[in-house]
Amino acid sequence: QVHLVESGGGVVQPGKSLRLSCVASGFALSDYSMHWVRQAPGKGLEWVALISYDRDNSYFADSVKGRFIIFRDSSENTLYLQMNSLTPADTAVYHCARGRPFNYFDSWGQGTLVTVSS
Amino acid sequence: QSVVTQEPSFSVSPGGTVTLTCGLTSASVTSSHSPSWYQQTPGQAPRTLIYGTNIRSSGVPDRFSGSILGNKAALTITGAQADDESDYYCVLYVKSGLWVFGGGTKLTVL
Numbered sequence: 722q723v724h725l726v727e728s729g730g731g732v733v734q735p736g737k738s739l740r741l742s743c744v745a746s747g748f749a750l751s752d753y754s755m756h757w758v759r760q761a762p763g764k765g766l767e768w769v770a771l772i773s774y775d776r777d778n779s780y781f782a783d784s785v786k787g788r789f790i791i792f793r794d795s796s797e798n799t800l801y802l803q804m805n806s807l808t809p810a811d812t813a814v815y816h817c818a819r820g821r822p823f824n825y826f827d828s829w830g831q832g833t834l835v836t837v838s839s
Numbered sequence: 840q841s842v843v844t845q846e847p848s849f850s851v852s853p854g855g856t857v858t859l860t861c862g863l864t865s866a867s868v869t870s871s872h873s874p875s876w877y878q879q880t881p882g883q884a885p886r887t888l889i890y891g892t893n894i895r896s897s898g899v900p901d902r903f904s905g906s907i908l909g910n911k912a913a914l915t916i917t918g919a920q921a922d923d924e925s926d927y928y929c930v931l932y933v934k935s936g937l938w939v940f941g942g943g944t945k946l947t948v949l
Binding site: 750756758765766767768771778782783812816821823824825826827829830831832 | 883930
């Protein structure tokens, strides 16, 4: 059974960094594209980043480009999101999600809350 | 910049039919945008309903269906039930390496 569990969220000051983790079970992370999707409090879903399954190419939403890095450790079956230069606008629950052909997300984690505040 | 539009809210009577739409400000939505739909209740992770425009995800009841209606993607719920009351999000694959979610539709069943 596919299972995704995020961790690493918390309260961080503006301008600081934070690294989120997403541990996958039930499948090999290296065989799939993986995404991060976030949801600010009371707001809708926002796609954040993708790491592709084949060449580990990465793509980002304009709102995080140049500040966030997505990578994975296949030996740990873990996906990461390194978030730098955080601003209050980055405050959100961050979900990892598995990507599938037809460009959709078939499995989601429960998410981890990141709060950027002084 | 591509903006994906959804109705902010919709209401349906139990047993009724409702169609939620998903548009694109810059173009018509087609199957090449790979429309997919997700259901979310407060505090929960999204649940995948429809992908590839009209393919139901595993375990999704057949009262949920997807289509292209005119220049938009659409999610139709036929025979709405009380537990369909949720937020519904569409997402479009607008170009290589870029997905954009709509703002979501809050569906009330009453």
